[in-house]
Amino acid sequence: MYVILVYDIGEKRVGKMLKHCRKYLNWIQNSVFEGEITEVKLKEMVSIARGIMNEEQDSLIxxxxxxxxxxxxxxxGVERMSTDTFL
Amino acid sequence: MYVILVYDIGEKRVGKMLKHCRKYLNWIQNSVFEGEITEVKLKEMVSIARGIMNEEQDSLIxxxxxxxxxxxxxxxGVERMSTDTFL
Known part of the structure; x- marks a missing residue:
């Protein structure tokens, strides 16, 4: 299936979440990802993301x-993250 | 039509962009909006947004x-912007 993922994550956790999401989806903007993913891989991604985020403060849609x-x-405006290669 | 809008806007311009987008769509996360909008209203929204943003630095998808x-x-995680009422 095709997925758009957006998050709003506390500063302390955002680097880890970024690295995590990039393993599964394409990074298209600061906190936005998109891509094709299987149901199984998506469940895995969400499960790990729950471990990274603080569910009382952070949001993932x-x-x-x-x-x-x-x-x-x-x-x-800007088509691609210019910082895409710095990680 | 149904629209998801995400932006990455420089700090100086982000407040103005937030107010602008909220006139047309529902604010669901820090820099994410969604909602039903007509083609005409969407064109109007994008046209005004272009005037607010710096198209060489900012991004709107x-x-x-x-x-x-x-x-x-x-x-x-967090369902709704808790800061929704502060503007």
Missing amino acids: LFKSRDERWLDKQVI | LFKSRDERWLDKQVI
Whole structure:
């Protein structure tokens, strides 16, 4: 399935979460990821993410679609994270 | 149509952009909005957003879907911006 992931994570935990999410999805903006992922891999990703985040302070939202073609993406301004290579 | 909007905006401009986007969509996370919007209203929103942002530094991504039912949303952790009322 196709997934958009957005998070709002406390500063202390955000680096770890970024590295974690990049293992599963494409990083497209500061705290936004997208990509194709299986149900099994998504469950694994969420399970590990729960361990990283503080569920009383942090937020992670997933938008799931069976097919990427149902979504039309438009980028305005900077196309790609220029910091994509610094990690 | 149903729209998800995510932005990464320089600190000096982010307050203005937040206020602007909230006029059109629902604020669901730090820099994430969603909602039903017409094509005409969306064009108006993007046009004004371009005037607020620095297109060489800032980024705004729109995911558009004809129907919200094609997307399944899952929230992990904090459900709503606790700062929603401070503006």
